[in-house]
Amino acid sequence: MHTLADLRAGRLAGIERLDLSCGLEQFPPEIFELADTLRVLNLSGNALDQLPDDLYRLDRLEVLFASENRFTELPSALGRCKRLSMIGFKANRIEHIPAQALPAHLRWLILTDNHLESLPEQLGHCSDLQKLMLAGNRLRSLPASLANCDRLELLRIASNRLDTLPDWLLSMPALAWLAHAGNPFSTCPAPARIRRIPWRQLTVSQQLGEGASGIIQQGQWQSEEGSRPVAIKLYKGELTSDGSPLDEMQACMAAATHPQLIDVLGEITDHPEQRRGLVMGLIDPEWSNLAGPPSLDSCTRDCYPADLTLDLPALMRLATGIAAVTAHLHARSLTHGDLYAHNILWQPDGRCLLGDFGAAAFHPAAAQAQALERIEVRAFGIFLQELLDRCPAASDESRLQTLAQACRQDQVLARPAMHEVHRLLLQLSEA
Known part of the structure; x- marks a missing residue:
């Protein structure tokens, strides 16, 4: 964490990332002196309620965090920042998003835990949008224009006031990670019998x-x-x-x-x-996470250790195990919602455990179950391809490559069901 004193004294010249959390009530104008290099600006944990209209002077700015402040509106100044692609305003008091607040190259928008009741139709014009996090608001509907966001891969709309899950959402070609629990449309069966x-x-x-x-x-x-x-x-x-x-x-x-x-x-x-x-x-400490979560640069893709290499038996055991447990969840009318390597504990021989059910949800309606499951099949296809990319011996396994492609195809309902994926992996393991 940087200090305001260092900023004002010019000791931060040349930095690419600035982190300031010191009770700020106004935007420090000295930040503009970093315009030649500043890429990431983190102003979370302050008492700000506005940003300067000339924020665009930070012409290299790509990422702006302003969570846990006092904003009631997403600042319009954001829309004039030409390189800005990631915006995070979690846990503010935001009630309104002006259309002009949306940058042209918006890729990642975090508005979790605010007071939003609606979203602007112009959000659907953000063609680069990959990650949209809206849990914990007061949304009663989603703009139909979001259907135009063909690159949207991760969507968090849990804990809102949505009466329905739009059908257009279930046909979005890139969507792979969806959290929707805690809405009026969500169904929660009778509590599981548990000790x-x-x-x-x-x-x-x-x-x-x-x-x-x-x-x-x-x-x-x-x-x-x-x-x-x-x-x-x-x-x-x-x-x-x-x-x-x-x-x-x-x-x-x-x-x-x-x-x-x-x-x-x-x-x-x-x-x-x-x-x-x-x-x-209790899990033995020898188990470890298969990957780290996505970075600012990777956005929706996990960060694997650079030296990770899998042999084919370990890959098959990993892929088959995760396919099996995902099919098990689907059979119980559940989607995991966050099927990622960073939520998988593993051992080098391919043994694995799927954890972190924070984005899990029950199917809201039988008519939508198939599409919801196929959205998660895409997440599995991405995971399988990541394993294949780290297994030199898999270069000759065209059937695995074909399966990964089938799971990721744009037509949601054309993807195989998870139980079919599991069956095919078992056949390939025994071949």
């Missing part, structure tokens, strides 16, 4: 990690059957970029058991702070 585990039976030893939806701790569960080590996830009540943590919890319980899922042992009851939580199987 109830009183908090008094749990002893917490250490924190294992913390994500957007909750904290995971290692602990011990003392039940009538004896004592066993477990992972304890306590959910936050706060909105995440994907939606509500409690919707995630419902999806985790509904997913039930599968060899490629972390075991959910029970739901926590009688927590002293009335927090919701799950008790899960």
